Amino acid sequence: MGKRVLLIEDEPNITEAIRFLLSREGYQVDTHTDGSTALEAVAARRPDMVILDVMLPNKSGYDILRELRADEATARLPVLMLTARGQRRDREMAERFGASRFMTKPFSNSEMLGSVRELLGS
Amino acid sequence: MVPFNLLVLVSVLYVVLLFLVAFAAEKRAQQGRLGWLRSPWVYTLSLSVYATAWTFYGAVGYAARSGLEFVTIYLGPTLVMIGWWWVVRKLVRIGRSQRITSIADLISSRYGKSNLLGVIVTLMAVIGTTPYIALQLQSVTVSFAVFASQTPQGWGVPDLRSTALWVAAGLALFTILFGTRNLDANERHHGVVTAIALEAVVKLVALLAVGVFVVWGVAQGPADILDRIDASPIATWEMNGGRWVTLLFLAGAAFLTLPRMFQVLVVENSDERHLTTASWAFPLYIFLISLFVVPIAVVGLAQLPEGSNPDLFVLTIPLSFDAEGLAMLTFLGGFSSATSMVIVAAIALSTMVSNHIVMPIWLSARRGGASMSGDVRTVVLRSRRISIGAILALGYLYYVFSGGGAALAAIGLISFTGVAQVLPALLGGIFWRGATRVGAIAGLVLGFSVWAYTMFLPSFGESVLMSAQMLAEGPWGIGWLRPQALFGITGLDPLVHAVFWSMALNTGAFVLGSLMSFPDPLERLQGAQFVNVFEHSGGARGWSGRAAEAEDLLVMAQRILGPEEAQALFQAESRAQGREGYLPDVTPDFIERLERELTGSVGAATAHAMLGQIIGGSSVSVEDLMAVADETAQMLEYSSQLEAKSRELERTARQLRDANEKLTELSVQKDAFLSQISHELRTPMTSIRAFSEILMDGKGMSPAEQRRYSSIIHDETIRLTRLLDDLLDLSVLENGQVTLNCQTANLHDLLERAITATASAETGREIRIIRDEAAENVSLQTDPDRLRQVFINLISNARKYCDAPEPELRITVRRRGDELRVDFIDNGSGIPKRSQEVIFEKFSRLSDQAAAGGAGLGLAICREIMANLGGKVSYLPGQGGAAFRVILPLSCRRAQAGNRQEGP
Known part of the structure; x- marks a missing residue:
């Protein structure tokens, strides 16, 4: 049984690409697009890790991350942050809020796979 | 017989004595030990410069010719001094409080510091005084000649002219030495005044001695003299009332207005209280000096040979009785009278010439150049010295050219009448606030002209400056302009005539000119200061004692510096003086220091004026006030x-x-x-x-x-x-660099093509479009491609975002003036109010769905296009759904600058 990855991302093409990539490697990939319901999605799906986009409709990825860390249940959940804004300030914010890893779009597939593997400890 | 050498030796020794006295007095004054130099007696004696050689020699001659008429010359000043309370006291107070340096300065200062007036009075004074100086030179030389003619061994009649030259040069030297030794702000000359007081004593003693000699030596006592007087022709001389009044008036006026009298009376006065002494002592002096005039005249007329010059009786009587020592004393008396007058007159005139003529010219010649005070000082002293030389040279030249012939008294009266022309302006100035500069100038000029015409020019004798014909028939035969019978009034004594007309016209012009003109502010201020001098000036103010002063100073300083600083300053000074408390002795050092401190706060002039007010040393002058006003301004x-x-x-x-x-x-x-x-x-x-x-x-x-x-x-x-x-497009549009292609287009066609274009797009739903095609049929000048871009954007937005179950888009067209309004209204839920403001901003996609297909630049581009087309696109709230209004100009006009193309 493959590890479960929850991908929270609103851009359909990117979602499709990552799902294809991870599924091919045997991970079970769930997806979610709306920021405001992201926490419920995490609680419901109980993933082994989360890939979280910063620019989400209705709620920022940073806010979601902060709330995940604040919750006992998800405080140690590996979270890979994705952002299309490659500025240093974004990386700092992600680190401050406790992102396990930070990745700037566009990324290479191998980088994405490597990060997921590492975070899932497989 | 007196050898000529002895005479010269005595004269020289006398002069050396005068030098020594003057020098000693000057030295005392410099050391600040004024003492008796400030005594009322010195002041009174110095007033005797009034009694010149004219009085010394001429009075006897006058008495011999015209009887008691000479008394008027003494009576005038006596009346003025007895009535000192009214005029002289005021003049002296004004002179002190305004630091007046001469009569010209007084007149100029009173009438708003008018330098023109200063110049006029100065010139009048010089012209009026020159004959008088010549007269003194003449008297000295003539008295020398008298001695010479008495010598049988004939050491030769000395050359009169060269004697006069030597005397003039010596007097110039003395005057320069003691009159311009230093520049005193108050123009006081202690050395000169003391020497003159000594000379006054000498001339009084000399005349009294001659008188005693005549009464008790020649005649047998007073009773005999009275008999002789009764027997002499002098007793039969009739009094001419007109002449008496005129002469009294002239003498009194001259006493006030003669430059030398003003100098000793007002300028050299160091204490107003001296006037009380002088008011009786000076008339006494005059009385004593005139006491023996009639006896000497009577004895001279009786004893001396027919044709003897009565002007020289004082000298010739002792000589004819071989009283050589007495003659020598008399000679010194006459010499004293002459020299003291010349010295004081030269000082007074040189001050006037230098202050009112030389300095203004020098200062204006080097505008703004007088930076160092030492600079000006040197120039002032030099100009005074040169002026003294020039004045004496003028007197000498007058003496040479007038030939020294006229009777002494005549010359004196001409001078008196000339300088008396200042009287109306002077008295008017100190008693009448309405007197103005214009009036003063008019009076002075007219009076002086009449004087010159009726008296001065004719005095040179017929055919010298005025032809005999002109004197007899008037200029160009105009009878009423005859110099000695103006306006056809004949039969008047020439003196009375001249005095009457000059003074009458002078006063008339002065009053009329004053009434018809308006004084400027400075003039009014000065007028008030002069007329009300007793209310303005210090002296009467009651600052009693030093402690009161210190306290007043502290009160004022606190007001200006603030209590703490002022108290600290006073306390420090107090401690430095070895005293307790806050009130130090008011020493000059302390005042100076205080003034410096105050200057920092309120400016120099104000500080000076305020301190002056309290210390009471000097009243606030108008210059001070003006300086204050300047500073404040x-x-x-x-x-x-x-x-x-x-x-x-x-x-x-x-x-x-x-x-x-x-x-x-x-x-x-x-x-x-x-x-x-x-x-x-x-x-x-x-x-x-x-x-x-x-x-x-x-x-x-x-x-x-x-x-x-x-x-x-x-x-x-x-x-x-x-x-x-889109980004590039937007950038071009925003920078106004877009090239518009203006053409005539039909709105209907444009909308038609836009709808067609959006219908073929893949994204968005079908939407029903409601139009009013008749209204759309408008042709306009625009860039059709750009406008269509806007329409496409708006229509496709409606297709993308209208959330109604059966989407509809209504397009309405209306015309307003030369504008078209095209509204795009859908039936969706519209745009929330808070978003309405941002939808036209870049990247302000309301939905983040990439599916919408744009980057959020569409409306931003629309806005820029419309701005470039000279129109506008805006959100139209309250229409049910989302509503956009496009406002279009009918003709192509640019809203933004920077485009090169204005359409076809």
């Missing part, structure tokens, strides 16, 4: 300049603040924009990269998957391209 101006500056600075600061805010905002906007661009570019790139890597991998992929992924890559690149196109 400067301060006001300066502070208003500062205010303007600060307002300007504030404005600049506000502008800078605005600019800074704008820059900060722009910077924030720029950051946000870059961030947005980055996001918009990276998002499609991410898909492209991911799928291209997947495709490159190539393992385990169905052909359908391959096709799908390739098409995603394709779509995303198109999206990227469109984004870049």
Whole structure:
């Protein structure tokens, strides 16, 4: 049984690409697009890790991350942050809020796979 | 017989004595030990410069010719001095409080510091005094000649002219030495005054001695003299009432207005209280000096040979009785009378000439150059010295050219009448506030002209300056202009005639001119200061004792410096003087220091004036007040300049603040924009990269998957391209660099083509479009491609975002003036109010769905296009659904500058 990855991302093409990539490697990939319901999605799906986009409709990825860390249940959940804004300030914010890893779009597939593997400890 | 050498020796010794006295007095004064130098007796004696050689020699001659008429010459001044309370006291007070240096200065100062008046009075004084100086030179030389003619061994009649020259040169030297030794602000000359007091004693003693000799030596006592007087022709001389009044008036006026009299009476006065002594002592002196005039005249007429010059009786009587010692004393008396007059007159005139003529010319010649005080000082002293030389030279020349023939008394009266012309302006100036500069000038000029015409010019004798014909028939035969019978009034004594007309016309012009003109502010101030001098000036003010002064000073200093600082200053001074408390002795040092401190706060003039007020040493002069006003005005101006500056600075600061805010905002906007661009570019790139890597991998992929992924890559690149196109388009539009292609187009066609274009697009739903095609049939001047771009955007937005179950878009067209309004209203839920303001901003996509297909630049581009077309696009709230209004000009006009093309 493959590890479960929850991908929270609103851009359909990117979602499709990552799902294809991870599924091919045997991970079970769930997806979610709306920021405001992201926490419920995490609680419901109980993933082994989360890939979280910063620019989400209705709620920022940073806010979601902060709330995940604040919750006992998800405080140690590996979270890979994705952002299309490659500025240093974004990386700092992600680190401050406790992102396990930070990745700037566009990324290479191998980088994405490597990060997921590492975070899932497989 | 007196040998000539002895005479010269005695004269020289006498002069040396005068030098020594003057020198000693000057030295005492310099050391500050004024003592008896300030005694009322010295002052009274110095007033005797009134009694010149004219009185010394001439009075006897006058009495011999005209009987008691000579008394008037003494009576005039006596009356003035007895009535000192009214005029002289006021003159002296004014002179002290205004620091008046001469009669010209007084007149000029009273009438608003008019230098023109100063010049006029100076010239009048010089012209009026020159004959008088000549007269003194003449008397000295003639008295020398008398001695010479008495010598049988004939040491030769000395050359009169060279004697006069030597005397003039010696007097010039003395006057320069003691009259211009230093520059005293008060123009007091202790050395000169003391020497003159000594001379006064000498002439009185000499005349008394001659009188005693005549009464008890020649005659047998007073009773005999009285008999002789009764027997002499003098007793039968009839009194001419007109002449008496005229002469009394003239003598009194001259006593006040003669430059030398003004000098000793007012300028050299060091204490007003001396007047009380002088008011009786001077008439007494005059009485004594005139006591023996009639006896001497009577005895001279009786004893001396027929044809003897009565002007020289004082000298010739002792000589004829071989009383050589007495004759010598008499000679010294006459010498004293002559020299004291010349010295004082030369000092007074040189002060006037230098202050009112030389200095103004020098100062204006080197405008703004008088930077160092030493500089001016040297020039003043030099100009005084040169003036003294020039005045004596003038007197000498007058003596030479007039031939020295006229009777002494006549010359004296001409001078008196000339200088008396100043009287109306003088008295008017100190008693009548309405007197003005114009009046003073008119009176002076007219009076002086009449004097010159009726008296001065004819005095040179017939055919010298005025022809005999002119004297007899008037100029050009105009009878009423005859110099000695003006307006056809004949039969008057020439003196009475001249005095009457000159003074009458003078006074008339003065009063009329004053009434008809208006004084300027300085003049009015000065007028008030002069007329009300007793109310303004110090002396009567009651600052009693030093402690009171110190306290007053402290009160004032506290007001200006603030209590703490002022108290500290006074306490420190007090401690330095070895005293307790806050009230130090008011020493000059302390006052100086206080003035410096106050100057820092209120300016020099104000500080000086305020201290002067309290210390009471001098009253506040008008210059002080003017300086204060100037200072205040400067301060006001300066502070208003500062205010303007600060307002300007504030404005600049506000502008800078605005600019800074704008820059900060722009910077924030720029950051946000870059961030947005980055996001918009990276998002499609991410898909492209991911799928291209997947495709490159190539393992385990169905052909359908391959096709799908390739098409995603394709779509995303198109999206990227469109984004870049939009960005460039926007940039061009925003910079106003867009090239518009203005053409005539039909609105209906434009809308038709826009709807067609949107209908073919893949995104968005079908939408029903409601139009009023008749209203759309309007032709207009515009760039059709750009306008269609706007319409397409608005219609496709409606297709994308209208959330009604059966979407509808109503397009209405209305015309307003030369504008068209095209509204696009759908039936969806519209745009929330808070978003309405931002929808036209860049990247303000309301939905984040990339499916919407744009980067959020559409409406921003629309706004820029409409601005470029001279119109506007705005959101129209309250229409049910989303509503946009496009306002279009009917003709192509540019709203933004910078475009080169204005359409076809």
